[in-house]
Amino acid sequence: MAATVRQMRFAPFVDLLGGEGAEAWDILTASRDAQARGEDVIVLSIGDPDFATPDFVVDAAVDALRNGDTHYTELEGRPSLREAISKKISASAGIEIGIDYVTVLAGTQNAFYAACRCLFGVGDEVLVLDPAYVTYEAAIASTGASQVRVEQPSSNGFRPDLTRLEEAISPATRGIVFSNPSNPTGVVLTEGELAAIADIAIKNDLWVVVDEVYSDLVYEREHNSIAGFAGMLERTVTVSSVSKSYAMTGWRCGWAVGPPELGAHLSKMALINLYGLPGFVMEAAGAALRNGDLEVEAARRTYRRRRDMLVEELEKGADIPLLTPEGGMFLMADVRAHNADANSFAWDLYRKTGVSVLDAGAFGAPSRGWVRISFGVDENRLLDAARRIVAYTR
Ligand SMILES: Cc1ncc(COP(=O)(O)O)c(C=O)c1O
Numbered sequence: 001m002a003a004t005v006r007q008m009r010f011a012p013f014v015d016l017l018g019g020e021g022a023e024a025w026d027i028l029t030a031s032r033d034a035q036a037r038g039e040d041v042i043v044l045s046i047g048d049p050d051f052a053t054p055d056f057v058v059d060a061a062v063d064a065l066r067n068g069d070t071h072y073t074e075l076e077g078r079p080s081l082r083e084a085i086s087k088k089i090s091a092s093a094g095i096e097i098g099i100d101y102v103t104v105l106a107g108t109q110n111a112f113y114a115a116c117r118c119l120f121g122v123g124d125e126v127l128v129l130d131p132a133y134v135t136y137e138a139a140i141a142s143t144g145a146s147q148v149r150v151e152q153p154s155s156n157g158f159r160p161d162l163t164r165l166e167e168a169i170s171p172a173t174r175g176i177v178f179s180n181p182s183n184p185t186g187v188v189l190t191e192g193e194l195a196a197i198a199d200i201a202i203k204n205d206l207w208v209v210v211d212e213v214y215s216d217l218v219y220e221r222e223h224n225s226i227a228g229f230a231g232m233l234e235r236t237v238t239v240s241s242v243s244k245s246y247a248m249t250g251w252r253c254g255w256a257v258g259p260p261e262l263g264a265h266l267s268k269m270a271l272i273n274l275y276g277l278p279g280f281v282m283e284a285a286g287a288a289l290r291n292g293d294l295e296v297e298a299a300r301r302t303y304r305r306r307r308d309m310l311v312e313e314l315e316k317g318a319d320i321p322l323l324t325p326e327g328g329m330f331l332m333a334d335v336r337a338h339n340a341d342a343n344s345f346a347w348d349l350y351r352k353t354g355v356s357v358l359d360a361g362a363f364g365a366p367s368r369g370w371v372r373i374s375f376g377v378d379e380n381r382l383l384d385a386a387r388r389i390v391a392y393t394r
Pocket residue numbers: 047106107108109110133179182183211213240241242243249253254
């Protein structure tokens with residue numbers, strides 16, 4: 001007997017989960033599959049650090065597991081880890097931020113989503129500096145709020161356009177969202193830019209949600225946390241994690257730092273969808289934060305060296321202007337002289353050279369015509385990839 005096909009009905013919420021530009025990632029899937037088949041491809045379309053999680057961090061998790069740290073934990077996170085996070089954020093904000101401001105969550109991504117759910121709702125408008133990390137769109141949409149994209153034009157090196165930001169404010173505006181350093185552009189905001197955003201937020205009584213997952217990977221200037229600017233602590237939510245700084249993307253440990261009143265709501269979010277992070281994961285993250293300064297320094301030096309090498313090589317290419325990133329692990333290249341459609345450029349490059357890069361248009365309109373090139377692979381492969389790209393452009 002033929003099975004009856006069931007007409008499944010889902011909540012309208014599921015329609016909000018996609019976001020635009022998802023097809024840009026097809027090249028990542030294709031190139032990873034090819035790599036798994038042993039083909040000669042170099043995957044520069046994702047930002048997962050190629051280092052191993054430091055041994056002492058893994059040991060901390062193993063010790064915790066062996067010692068029975070396998071039970072439910074505190075919803076807001078273990079005090080020792082919250083203490084370590086509070087020290088880290090206090091240092092980059094230049095003010096004392098207590099542990100009552102810290103909620104541990106399952107990565108930056110999860111912290112960003114949880115914060116948005118607690119801050120924004122139907123009818124609200126949230127300003128997003130554009131281009132922006134791709135998942136912000138769906139996370140904001142899931143709250144019922146609308147995102148208002150504020151373009152940061154490539155002609156200005158994708159730096160924040162503060163006039164446009166002010167002009168985008170309406171009576172419905174509730175918040176400003178950005179990543180600092182930025183993924184995809186690698187822009188690190190100056191003190192002046194942060195102060196101007198802080199002024200706008202204060203004047204219009206807005207929340208600021210800032211993603212600082214790349215804050216340890218800043219190459220020239222100091223990274224500043226906007227939470228430390230006068231009048232900002234009570235209106236800022238800083239989300240970050242151990243993912244990029246300590247090569248711990250798979251551990252899923254991050255945090256939201258914001259006013260304790262928000263923390264109480266975030267703990268309830270953690271109750272209904274997480275029920276606390278695994279204790280052994282928190283022990284590992286705590287060990288990384290407390291004892292991992294040398295590893296972070298080594299990672300920063302390595303990425304910086306790779307960035308410089310990539311820029312030096314790619315500058316030999318024809319008609320491929322570059323934006324040297326100030327932070328993070330990606331470099332942006334303008335490929336419009338070769339192909340107005342950066343996704344089709346990326347596919348053609350991949351088919352002819354085996355180098356997989358990402359269409360940066362997936363991150364927003366201002367980065368259409370650009371590709372994002374990761375430097376999360378070792379130097380030899382990166383040099384090989386850069387040479388293939390240069391040969392392709394000639
Ligand atoms: C800007 C940005 N935010 C968040 C994430 C995800 O970080 P996590 O692993 O902490 O969830 C990434 C990962 O690429 C990212 O680039």
